[in-house]
Amino acid sequence: MDLAFPSSPLCLKTLNSHVTRSSSFISLFSTTTTATTTTTRLRKFSNISFTISSLATTLSSQPHAYDSTQLENKKHQLLTSIQDTQRGLFTTPLQRSSIEEALVNVEGYNRGEPINLAKLDGTWRLQYTSAPDVLVLLEAAARLPFFQVGQIFQKFECSGQSNGGVIRNVVQWSIPNLLEEQEGATLLVSANFTVVSMRNIYLKFQEITVQDIKISEEVQALIAPALLPRSFITLQILQFLRAFKVEIPVTNPGRESVGGLYYLSYLDDNILLGRAVGGGGIFVFTRSQSLY
Template sequence: MELAFAASVYPANGTRAIHEIKPLSPKLVSAKKRSFHNRFLCSVVVAPDGNRVSEVELENRKHDLLLAVQDTQRGLVATADQRSVIEEALVCVEGYNRGAPIDLVMLDGTWRLQYTSAPDVLILLEAAARLPFFQVGQIFQKFECRNQYSGGVIRNVVRWSIPNLLEEQEGATLVVSAKFEVVSVRNIYLLFEEIKIQDINISEQLQALIAPALLPRSFLSLQILQFLRTFSAQVPIRNPGTARRSVGGLYYLSYLDKNMLLGRAVGGGGIFVFTKAQPLEL
């Protein structure tokens, strides 16, 4: 934010003079912010209207966080130093609306994963990095809670593929569904329900192998294609050794606005950085 200040001085003759200090140029302001940020990451600026932090300053902090996670492959190759910088940047952003209650209308929608330290997600990413026959595409969290008062449904969505058999990156979809309930100002309790595989998109190579385009397609080959395209499988989530008790856990939503969602799985389950994505149809 550019501000103009008036400074008054009294010369020797006793006449009061008013000197206007002009706003800094945008380039100079940007350079000063970067320099200041490098020294004091979590500094707070007091806006002239009395608000604790200006909107521009907040957006800068969010940008710093996204910049810190940019080259980590969503957390897979983050070094110890990078994790430390990311945690510090995360804490800075979390402080801007700490204590504000969860806005379910704002939470509703699709969020794309940018970074995580959660072991269960990193295992998937590591498998994709090590195994030539497995790919992991985009990962989302989809909240359905717009017309709710104390909870809703959350779906963890993973796009994955098997090269040459399914389409690149989005050959199939894994959906882990859970109900959630708001249990405090910022905590929600997840009750996982099922894992589902759906939206199978076979590759052109596999389609040509099953039903060649230059040959008459038999009824059997068409049935196989139809089965693969509509295939879905779902498995209920249960605790080992029990028949009815579902798996649950606390999830702390540490920051939320119209384009960023930060979360922490309570109990050391990892941190999550999400940005708002286009609506996802499941």
């Protein structure tokens, strides 16, 4: 059956009126829906922004809680990586690569900060180095039965200073059966240092000293047997040996003090990392009790 549509002007006018009203309603509904959707999205975005802002504020109010834990883990990884190297004497290429990576990870936490001389002041014990002038001592002690190397320290004297101070490299060494074990004598290399940039110091070496001679009990017994009364001469000999001290100035042919640039790459209350500029090696120190 065919469907007949009204074709009179009145019917067409009425139909057009309904279509116009329907279109207006649809348009209004669409606009309202779009506005509502936009408002909802803005509210969601605002909530997300507020959440991110609140999180950032919380983290900034406690900046050390997260960073300090991460830093301590990095320091632990570094100290673990150097444990079985005997202060750098025995290392494989893989170990050296691992140590360098661990070192760089810790150094990143101090980058851009100036040297804190008040924190630097004190005694630091060597845990690891790749410096040839130190490794040669360790190698000699490993090969020669009549030579021992004990602890190695770096002692900074810069408390209350603003631009430098004194640094003393301390090596405790011994000759078995002649001197006391490990600490029979002390080799001291002294230098003045000046802060030349945010983390670089310039060392001007002054002298090398051999001191604190401690002869073994066997030698003391030979000089002054315990069963015999000690004479004035034997006592003088023992006193002379204890007070024995040799000082050698460090100069180059031009009579100027020898110097060197030292980069302090990381420093906090219990660890000090350094690099001798010019390929002189890296150093890992930990805080130690005062020597004197």
